[in-house]
Amino acid sequence: MSATAGRLGLSAAVLAVLIYLIFPVIVVVAISFSSGNFLVFPPPGFSLRWYESIAGDPEWVNALWVTLKVGSLSALIAVLLGVPAAFALVRHVIPAKALLSALILCALVTPPIVTALSTYLFFVPLGLVNTVVGLACAHAVSGMPFVVINTSASLRSADINLERAAVIHGAHPLWAVLRITLPIISPGIVIGAIFAFVHSAHELLVATFVLGGVGKPVAVKIWSGVQATSDPTIAAASAILIGLAIFTFASAAATQSLAKRRTA
Amino acid sequence: MTALAEPRAAPLLRPALSSRGRMLPALLLLPCLAWITFFFLAPLVLMCWRSLASEGFSLEPYGVLFTSPLFTKVMITTVRTAAITTVFALLLAYPLAYALTVSGGKVRALILVFTLIPYWVDIIVRSFSWLILLGDNGMVNKALMALGIVSAPLQMLYNPFSVLLAMVQILLPLTTVTLFGAMLRIDRTLITAAKIHGASEWHAFRTVFFPLSLPGVYGAGLLVFVLALGFYVTPALLGSPRETMIAQTIMVEASQLLDWPQASAAGAVLLIITTSIAAIYNRYFSLDRLWGGSDK
Numbered sequence: 001m002s003a004t005a006g007r008l009g010l011s012a013a014v015l016a017v018l019i020y021l022i023f024p025v026i027v028v029v030a031i032s033f034s035s036g037n038f039l040v041f042p043p044p045g046f047s048l049r050w051y052e053s054i055a056g057d058p059e060w061v062n063a064l065w066v067t068l069k070v071g072s073l074s075a076l077i078a079v080l081l082g083v084p085a086a087f088a089l090v091r092h093v094i095p096a097k098a099l100l101s102a103l104i105l106c107a108l109v110t111p112p113i114v115t116a117l118s119t120y121l122f123f124v125p126l127g128l129v130n131t132v133v134g135l136a137c138a139h140a141v142s143g144m145p146f147v148v149i150n151t152s153a154s155l156r157s158a159d160i161n162l163e164r165a166a167v168i169h170g171a172h173p174l175w176a177v178l179r180i181t182l183p184i185i186s187p188g189i190v191i192g193a194i195f196a197f198v199h200s201a202h203e204l205l206v207a208t209f210v211l212g213g214v215g216k217p218v219a220v221k222i223w224s225g226v227q228a229t230s231d232p233t234i235a236a237a238s239a240i241l242i243g244l245a246i247f248t249f250a251s252a253a254a255t256q257s258l259a260k261r262r263t264a
Numbered sequence: 265m266t267a268l269a270e271p272r273a274a275p276l277l278r279p280a281l282s283s284r285g286r287m288l289p290a291l292l293l294l295p296c297l298a299w300i301t302f303f304f305l306a307p308l309v310l311m312c313w314r315s316l317a318s319e320g321f322s323l324e325p326y327g328v329l330f331t332s333p334l335f336t337k338v339m340i341t342t343v344r345t346a347a348i349t350t351v352f353a354l355l356l357a358y359p360l361a362y363a364l365t366v367s368g369g370k371v372r373a374l375i376l377v378f379t380l381i382p383y384w385v386d387i388i389v390r391s392f393s394w395l396i397l398l399g400d401n402g403m404v405n406k407a408l409m410a411l412g413i414v415s416a417p418l419q420m421l422y423n424p425f426s427v428l429l430a431m432v433q434i435l436l437p438l439t440t441v442t443l444f445g446a447m448l449r450i451d452r453t454l455i456t457a458a459k460i461h462g463a464s465e466w467h468a469f470r471t472v473f474f475p476l477s478l479p480g481v482y483g484a485g486l487l488v489f490v491l492a493l494g495f496y497v498t499p500a501l502l503g504s505p506r507e508t509m510i511a512q513t514i515m516v517e518a519s520q521l522l523d524w525p526q527a528s529a530a531g532a533v534l535l536i537i538t539t540s541i542a543a544i545y546n547r548y549f550s551l552d553r554l555w556g557g558s559d560k
């Protein structure tokens with residue numbers, strides 16, 4: 001095989017796979033702006049009516065609000081617990097480190113249905129079912145790995161000598177960490193928090209078991225909509241989630257390039 | 265390779281902290297571990313307990329599972345679907361990850377953005393999109409009929425094909441990023457060396473790069489397989505009701521039949537399978553390399 005033929009074949013394969021990856025996203029976004037009553041692609045015309053119908057429906061507005069509350073609270077818990085853990089794992093010699101970090105990360109590979117069922121059984125006697133706080137507590141577990149991974153990465157690339165310099169000049173070690181190191185690694189923490197938030201917003205099964213009755217979050221509402229209705233409201237709700245995702249993705253990328261400039 | 269790589273400058277600030285320094289890592293880790301123990305491990309233990317002790321201690325729910333032909337069929341469908349998904353995800357992710365490895369600058373950034381955008385889109389939404397595309401009046405059928413390839417709409421939904429198409433698309437970004445991370449660790453000077461000694465580009469790829477990338481392929485494969493085993497949304501929306509996966513079985517037993525011991529037993533079986541595979545993965549590849557966490 002000649003080198004050019006190989007290059008050409010690779011480019012064609014990459015293009016095809018990228019189209020396969022992106023096309024479903026385009027379809028949902030396009031249909032959300034449809035003027036028609038049914039889920040057809042390509043849509044017959046452009047309109048914002050499905051977004052208007054979401055904005056005018058208190059149930060959808062409430063669902064978005066619930067998702068926002070659960071996501072923020074779980075991301076906050078994940079940051080408060082995950083950042084100190086990342087410090088311990090990166091900076092200290094601790095026994096069974098591999099086991100401990102695997103324990104922190106294992107929520108990511110546990111099947112969501114198993115987490116959902118076990119959380120529900122555990123929450124019923126505690127009275128945490130049907131509470132926003134309960135769902136946020138559960139989501140914080142799967143949000144923590146994202147915070148620990150991103151904070152550790154930032155922490156490893158941060159220059160420790162700045163903190164040492166502060167300590168040598170008389171600063172309390174804790175103060176040096178809070179005032180010097182924390183601002184340096186803050187982009188990593190923010191990215192971790194964004195990942196944790198998005199994970200919570202997308203999570204369906206734990207949300208269904210814990211908060212599936214009253215005050216459903218968006219993911220649960222979309223899921224019941226997908227199975228029942230066939231008008232583009234669902235597409236619009238999905239597109240709002242996509243918009244949210246792309247917005248967070250862009251802000252994550254912006255934070256990262258900001259961080260690079262700062263550490264450079 | 266230990267998870268979360270070794271500290272660059274090990275016992276720093278230790279003198280300043282004196283005896284408190286030894287307590288510090290424990291204090292930093294404790295809240296996080298306590299949270300995981302209470303909100304994650306304790307529920308899992310409780311679930312396994314509920315599967316054994318509904319009315320006194322009995323293994324009955326497990327007996328029911330393993331003698332039921334339906335459960336056997338569900339397990340076969342689950343493992344088969346996950347395996348085929350893994351193979352296709354690897355086949356499609358490999359060229360993408362390779363292109364990311366050999367390209368640089370703007371091309372790499374562009375491919376990476378297009379690969380990652382779908383990762384940020386809800387699984388429900390991505391599955392739902394295939395529902396629209398593959399329906400009788402969907403774009404795919406219309407195109408096929410317009411081209412005269414088929415005369416009547418093909419039944420493309422609610423079968424293994426539609427589930428596979430959507431699951432591979434959903435797992436592709438993660439597969440690609442994991443493979444890319446592994447490929448970046450390959451020493452590229454070895455390929456240059458092969459070329460200097462007269463190997464063609466293809467020959468250098470086949471005899472040097474590809475064998476070196478295989479551990480990464482196995483790692484990504486294990487990871488995708490574990491995640492695919494637990495899929496719920498995609499098979500529930502796009503699959504045949506006669507060919508369900510284990511997550512759907514657990515969902516029906518819990519939310520419709522309210523049979524908690526039976527649901528817990530099925531959950532425990534799935535948990536044991538995925539935890540074993542994750543443990544193998546962690547032993548050889550370490551979990552924190554996911555999402556490009558540790559070294560890049």
